[in-house]
Amino acid sequence: MTSRDDLAGLDGLERYYDTAPRTGGARAEDFGPLTLFVQEGDGWPYYARPSLGHAPAASVADVARVRARQRELGVPEAFEWVAENTPSLRAAVEGAGLHVHAHPLMVLDLDQVHVPPHPEVRMLDAEDPLLRAAVTVPMLAFAAPGTALGEAGPAELAAATADPASGARRARVARRIGSGLSGVAAAVRGDVVLCSGQYIPVGTTAEVVGVGTLPAARRQGLAQGVTAALVADALARGVRTVFLSAGDEDVARLYGRIGFRRVGTALIAEPPQEEVAEAEQAAE
Template identity: 40%
Template sequence: MSTPPADLLAIEAYYDAVPRPVGTTEEVGPFTLFLAGPGTGWQFYARPRLGLEDDVTADDVRRVLARQAELGGPRAVEWVDEVTPSLLPAVREAVTTPHELELCPLLVLPDGTSLADESGRTRVLGPDDPDLPLVVGAVSAGFGERDDAAAQDVGKRPELIRDGLLVMVGAYDASGAVAGGGSASPRGHIAELMGIAVLGRARRQGLGAATTAALVAACRAAGVTTTFMSAGSDEATSVYERLGFARRGTACILGVPD
């Protein structure tokens, strides 16, 4: 297997680091299985083990999915295609039951790209901010995971914010009500932007772009030099490319229903 580009290897190392503060790991063949700790509110996955040199086989995929089922967690695998190119064909051979397989553009903000939030309608949230549950609820509603924007349990977020491992930004409509938000998880000089969403009533007002700019600014203030994200749709990809993000690879997400 040829050596992947250094920047993608750094992103893969970042992916390995992000879940560790709030969970445990188990090695299953060529995979690291991440297991969420109690009370986190998150569901984790398996990823190819860092430094893997051998090709992944269909039997390897079947083995890790079986272990996830045995543990009662979600059967899910995530990886960067350019870092582990043998995994996608192995998944397609191993998983013949109904499943979801997303191939998402991996977008990186080039060095020196400037994003400005001139809306005045976003705010970086502290660990005890009273809007934190409302922002978490609005983001879930924005992604269609909830029927309304009611406050939601914040889980371990305050602790992670306090430790500098999570940045949360709230977005507000013209009346000052919470209308969405987003997050980032800095680890060293890299941070992934995640969960950027706006309620339907507040879309087409630039709040998604403003939230993105606020997250990038907060991460850079914390010493981050590389910010990236994976876009789940062509529409989202085009939005972020207009902001200056550039395609660098492909983030793959496999989910097998129970």
């Protein structure tokens, strides 16, 4: 059950979600009850979400208009929002043909942080030679979601890191680190990055994002160690609210051991996989 204090905290997260894309270089396009954030220049694509402070609920037609604009721009047809803040949006996006994923939304309890530093985890600066591998690891991790051991390991990471696209990602994240817009931590064994993640600070609030472990290196406490390092660095920089969206309930339990507690549900909507596949084939 979500408490009154949690609801107040969710209002703060709502402001964060509206502000973070703007500080990250995105422009906001107004669609009434919805706002579409569009990345300017080089950078990861953003999402559409409920407009901050807009009372009327979004309709199926509103969602369809945003989807049409996303297709026009060639960006992902993605919507993200907090279920407790905008409960009616789910019916609208599903009515417009999107599939909704639910993720536990968790906030760090500052009185319950109890994970010691991991000896293989460190923060990376913008010039670190392992940064390219660090921004590539989550791609392999999220391609095989969950907490079970998998096949992808150092060999697959080396191949993925050689892709020119990983160089562009590295340059983008390096700029964000240099500008104070991101912090990156990695678990390193020898010269191999086994796990990595980031946090994105906006004022005194930060979101932990993209924590992923090479599937072959799972179940060694590396994700907890990376998250703990990100939390420690964020708090040292004056952040007072740290939150994240867990992949599923199993992952949420792992974060609970660090000191995060569930305060709500983050919803992400996107086209069904078969629709995405059809669009990719049409583009070839």
